[in-house]
Amino acid sequence: MASSQCCENPPTLNPSAGAGSVLEDFGGLRAYVTGNSESNLAVILASDIYGFESPNLRKFADKVAASGFFVVVPDFFYGDPFVLDDDAERTRPIWLQAHTPEKGVEDAKSVIAALKSKGITSIGAAGFCWGAKVVVELAKSAEIQAGVLLHPAFVSVDDIKGKCFTNEHS
Secondary structure: OOOHHHHOOOOOOOOOOOOOEEEEEEOOEEEEEEEOOOOOEEEEEEOOOOOOOOHHHHHHHHHHHOOOOEEEEEOOOOOOOOOOOOOHHHHHHHHHHHOOHHHHHHHHHHHHHHHHHOOOOEEEEEEEOHHHHHHHHHHHOOOOOEEEEEOOOOOOHHHHHOHHHOOOOO
16 A cells, blocks of 8 residues: 555455355454464464455465465454545545554454464464554564565564564564
8 A cells, every 4th residue: 555556456355265264253353264273383464455355365375374374364454444436545544544553463462362372383474565564563572473574565664674573582
């Protein structure tokens, strides 16, 4: 969402897409989950503004899961993803105020706690656009062991200069 081009081609949302399943409560959130539930390695995928029902995001989750990870794609927007329409330039800032990455970070911490309660010992996260800021903040607080940013929005140079991208956690 660094530019208007980010919103030019939204996905057609499909809640039944993917090989995994939607759980009504994973760490207090609805979530798409896929992969080996017995794995001790997990990846959290933080979506862009279009949310966790994006078929391509779920296909990506399934591919990560095929590598042996348990994957969780939380619904950080509580069933209210951004909808691109003719009024998007006006409504996007309002939507963003109601769906801050900071709230996503707090929600992700409950997902991480749920993963740890399942015996998962290593947790990574990948954030797409809006979700990248969530991943950066989780890395800063040492909540995750690895982070990936894909087309990050709201991430500053100061964010990545912090200790989350060095060996200072040890």
